[in-house]
Amino acid sequence: MCGIVGVFGNKKAAELATLGLFAEQHRGQESCGLAVSNGSYIKLHKKMGLVKDVFTPEVMEGLQGNIAIGHVRYPTCGNSSEYNSQPHLVETLYGPVFSLASNGDITNYNELRAFLENKGVFFHSYNDGELIIRYIVYKLVYEKQTIVAAIRDLMHAIKGAYSTVFMMQKEMYIFRDPNGIRPLSIARLKDDSYVAASESCALDLLGVEWKREVKPAEIIRLSDKGMEVYENDAREYRANGNAHHCIFEHIYFSRPDSFEFGQNVYEVRKRIGEELADCDKVIPDVVVPVPDSANFIALGYAERKKIPYEMGLIRNHYVGRTFIKPDQTIRDESVYQKFNPLPNFFQDKIVVLVDDSIVRGTTLRKIVKLVRSKGASEIHLRIGSPPVRYSCFYGIDTPTQSELIAHQKDHQEIVEYLGVDSLMYMDLEMIRRVVPDPENHCFACFTGDYPVELDQEIAKSIEYKVWNFEFQR
Ligand code: SF4
Incomplete structure (x- = not known):
């Protein structure tokens, strides 16, 4: 990116x-x-x-x-x-x-x-x-x-x-x-x-x-x-x-105050939250986003369900985005530096925790553990995109396919790995409904249906995502 x-x-x-x-x-x-x-x-x-x-x-x-x-x-x-x-x-x-x-x-x-x-x-x-x-x-x-x-x-x-x-x-x-x-x-x-x-x-x-x-x-x-x-x-x-158009620009990458592909990013994110709320039977005490990219998704969810929206996790903006730190060791250490729960906020609450996507799952697992340690009685995780099962070859640094948790584990295994009481993703039909022209968008990291030709070397490397051309040559 x-x-x-x-x-x-x-x-x-x-x-x-x-x-x-x-x-x-x-x-x-x-x-x-x-x-x-x-x-x-x-x-x-x-x-x-x-x-x-x-x-x-x-x-x-x-x-x-x-x-x-x-x-x-x-x-x-x-x-x-x-x-x-x-x-x-x-x-x-x-x-x-x-x-x-x-x-x-x-x-x-x-x-x-x-x-x-x-x-x-x-x-x-x-x-x-x-x-x-x-x-x-x-x-x-x-x-x-x-x-x-x-x-x-x-x-x-x-x-x-x-x-x-x-x-x-x-x-x-x-x-x-x-x-x-x-x-x-x-x-x-x-x-x-x-x-x-x-x-x-x-x-x-x-x-x-x-x-x-x-x-x-x-x-x-x-x-x-x-x-x-x-x-x-x-x-x-x-x-x-x-x-x-890359649907992930709307879900995660772009700033919510940007306008792109004919849509305001924050409006698309709110529609994602509304879609999630419409399909969700859980009635929580509070809706909490994983800041910042899930803020508007959680807001759309909370407004649709008429449940209080609270910024229960405070993000330190001076630590880089977790997803785009290239080294796993740095990523692991930065989670606790990056997110801190409000004091006495989660005690005995049923929480819907909202995030934009699950890639490796390592960060979310630590956030869930943190929220649980602060006394939340139930944690229901809601994700503003379908499971990411395939790597991107059009300019986003998603990991190799074998590192993607949704490629490795089934739904129940992910629930157990993350330590949540329930987990709900957008499905493909839901995410297609949040833009007026889904036929003009790319959903390849969910479907594996790559819309723009990949050369033979890349096609062969899909599983391992060999991207370093210096070593290929
Ligand atoms: S595969 Fe398509 S939708 Fe996924 S990140 Fe890449 S361009 Fe975006």
Whole structure:
């Protein structure tokens, strides 16, 4: 999971891009970077670490210009290292310099990288974003295509998810894969500059005049001519005609104040809670979310059942998201640092505890133990998604299939492992009802029905999710 930002035509481009990256920090905490153009050359600064630590006032001093793109990264394809961080920069002998930041995973990475390497293209990393920029630059330099033609060519050749910002010294292109798997929005600010971001929440703090989502397969060019839109019929590029927006963006990843895939995230989460409540016979004393992503799911549940909603667990926001810490040891230790129950709150209460999903189950098991130790008489766990049984190959770092608890254990075994009195998930029909156009969404981590082609290496590795291309090669 990653977040991207692009700013065009603003003399404070780097500052605005940094603000956008702050708003998207939840999408990736391993590394971050900015590429900034002053019209003549592009300066790149990227490092491991959080936005607040990497972009110090001294660093920002050196990033002057009116075009900027930025990226926050959580590694999925390619390991956690600075050379796999984004944006990527490619310089050419004949003058133009290109930079690119992208969110998503390419599912035919090996095949396309081999194609480019056979043509003499040299790679510095094992990151999807570098494959996209190298592909475009190859088409420009060796096949003399226009940039729009090169991006259209890329949309035919590359499979997977890629919400992308691409810049040269004087212009910027914003485009999204034909399946629209990851979100991407664009806004015009009151001073006529433009900002694009993975999540609309990153645009809201910038004085927006209008904003909208970038359509699947759409290409937007920003230059001294203003904004030009190159419409493409996304269905021409898709395997089965439909879009495949990631349902997990609504369930867990995106901020509730974002608008994406035509829906407000918080409204979708509340509808999930209402669906759960409608199917649940338990009458608890209190409904408690596992904060923060389950807050609105629990609110929808509590309002529908007319049961008190209480923030019985307090989250320490200065400990990273448990799900996106890559190391199991760190994850285990951070649970108790991260959640603390209110004093004397759970004693003798029947609790409906609400979470968005169960992945490995290790964190939830500890939370349940914590709540039980504070005197809860019954704990009924309600989950805002169906069981996660399959890995994601479109830009989310879910674990290998064999690590997913719903893949290893049956319902009763999970109940016993977690130590709850009862457990209820959304079923597939329920989760399909929370969006108005389920046919345009991806549910593959519940069904194993992958809507966008996987290359042979990935298809073979589904069980083990071998993602580190450095070791494959
Ligand atoms: S497999 Fe799951 S996490 Fe991945 S894009 Fe599809 S719905 Fe989203």
